[in-house]
Amino acid sequence: VLSTAGGKPLYAQIAGQIEDQILAGTLAPGEPLPSMRALARMLRISVITTKRAYADLERGGFLVTVAGKGCFVARKSPGLLRGERQRRALGALRGAVRTAKRAGLPLEELEKALAEIYNEES
Numbered sequence: 001v002l003s004t005a006g007g008k009p010l011y012a013q014i015a016g017q018i019e020d021q022i023l024a025g026t027l028a029p030g031e032p033l034p035s036m037r038a039l040a041r042m043l044r045i046s047v048i049t050t051k052r053a054y055a056d057l058e059r060g061g062f063l064v065t066v067a068g069k070g071c072f073v074a075r076k077s078p079g080l081l082r083g084e085r086q087r088r089a090l091g092a093l094r095g096a097v098r099t100a101k102r103a104g105l106p107l108e109e110l111e112k113a114l115a116e117i118y119n120e121e122s
Contacts, residue, residue, distance in 0.1 A: 002043060010045055014053035015060075022062050022073055023082055029075040033063065036071075060084070 002013050021027045034042065036050040043050070054071050057063040062081060063071050074081075100110050 002045075011049050011052035011056065014039075014043070014050065015056045018053070018057055019060070019062055019081075019085070023085070027073045029073050031073045032069075033071045033073070 002010055004010070018027070018033070027033075033039070033054070036047050036054060039050045040047040054063060054065070058065060058071070061076055061084060062074055064074050065071050097110070105113075
């Protein structure tokens with residue numbers, strides 16, 4: 001389900017949903033994905049949007065593109081991909097902690113805010 005409300009770009013929503021399916025094992029290594037044009041038609045969005053989503057997934061190591069054949073789920077193990085995703089999340093968290101420290105936010109308030117945000121996202 002894609003949403004135009006909430007501020008998250010459509011390409012990021014698409015990439016996130018495909019990434020989640022790969023990590024969950026719903027999409028297996030080597031499995032073909034719909035062509036960019038077919039996905040754009042199915043979702044009634046621009047081909048440029050699907051192209052951006054696939055490009056982000058390829059950069060992240062989740063997809064491989066074979067010229068003339070299409071896009072396929074990368075043959076990396078889900079555990080390795082999950083580890084990459086966790087490293088990215090921790091990097092973003094480090095940046096947020098640096099910003100909070102510069103703003104003078106006490107650790108206790110930061111922990112409380114993190115717990116609230118974490119629970120909101122569940």
